[in-house]
Amino acid sequence: MPRAARIKNSDSIFHIMIRSISEISLYKEDEDKDKYLKLIKKYQGVFGFKVYGYCLMTNHGHLIIDVNGSDISKIMHGINQCYAQYFNKKYERCGHVFQDRFKSKVVYNNKYLITLSAYIHNNPLDIEEYKQCVENYKYSTLGIYLGIRNDNLEIVDDDFVMQLLNENVENARERYIKLVYKCDDKAIKADTEFTNEKSEYRSERSILIRDHDPDKIIDFVIKYTGIEKRKVHFKNNRMATESKALCVLLMRYFCNFTYKDICKVIGNLTLSRVSKLCAIGVEIIYNDEKYCNIIEDFLKSSVA
Known part of the structure; x- marks a missing residue:
């Protein structure tokens, strides 16, 4: 039986679920989770998508991705393919790493988005050491939502979800932790402290237009x-x-060009060379101060 076509839309928010094949763990070490997050960061530089939350467990992971005008299949194919190559090389194996293709579900409204984010942040409660302090789980965005851990890779836009609860940071965080634990104040860990480095959430959702002229x-x-x-x-x-x-x-x-599209525009390039150049481009904008603002500068020039 053929697989059902994936529901895709360039202005959608998706709940992405990834899982390893049954005989292996998707992330054997913390280093593997770190690698996956760095790949998310890398491909944000390529596709400009937004991440509203994530939780990486041993054999599966959850992501909330706003494609921001891009294509969810391109995004996830890039991340997962690179991770599979890394995983197989590190553990001297070959073959599939992920169970089938990734699963995706469109987030249709804000109420579902809030509930979904709480659900994925609830995942580590099954781990004994985090039953009373799920906010301390390192590979979940809950600690970032609550202001007790920094987003060192600057992957996540936590403001967007939290402002749906309350624009006041302290009030939003108190409501959110209750939602995650699904219990009253007495059951919440007493020493949970919120770092109120800001008083209000300010985040607006806008969709990036992807139809610019390549010339x-x-x-x-x-x-x-x-x-x-x-x-x-x-x-x-x-x-x-x-x-x-x-x-x-x-x-x-x-x-939103494919490598083949780019070959036609520039000429004298193979698909593998275009792929390599794309990776070089990401490294340039992250590491060379001369070009760190080139994406923003192009946007400004296009509306000037």
Whole structure:
């Protein structure tokens, strides 16, 4: 029987569920969970999606992803494929890591979004050491929601969900922890302390438009980097690698282009080379101060 078509929409929020095949743990060590989160961060740089919450357990994981105008299949394929390659290399194995394709469910309204986030944050309660302090589980966003742990990778937009409960940070956090534990004040761990470094939540949802002209992206990049336009189209031109990488990344980000689409626009590139250039582009915007604001600058230029 053929698989049902996945429900997809470029302005949707999704509950994503991933699970390992039965004979292995999806994350054998904390290092594996750290790697998965770093891959989420990496592919945020490629596709510009938002994460409203996550919880990574031993053999499965939950994500709440706002595709923000992108494609959920492209996002998850990139993350999971890279993780499977990492996992198989590290543990000297081959074959599948994930159980079938990832499962996804559209989040249709704010009430469901709040309930869903509480549900996934509730997962570690099955672990003995976290039965009374689920907020301390490191690989869940609950601690970030409550302000007791920093989002060091800057992956999560926790404000968006929390403001649905109350714009006042302290009130929202008190309501949320009750929702997660599903009990009254007496049952909540007495020494849970909220760090009130802010007084109000301010987060608006807007969908990124992904239909930009690729030629305008090339023109923007060559002006930004100062390279001759013709060199972007030259094969094996090392001087143009940086500019090509930025062109590829911005086309993935703002055009929703496949690697094949990008090959047609730039020319003289293989699919594997485009993939490599995309990875180089991500590294550039994260590590080179000259280009750390290029995505924002392109947006500004496109509306100027």
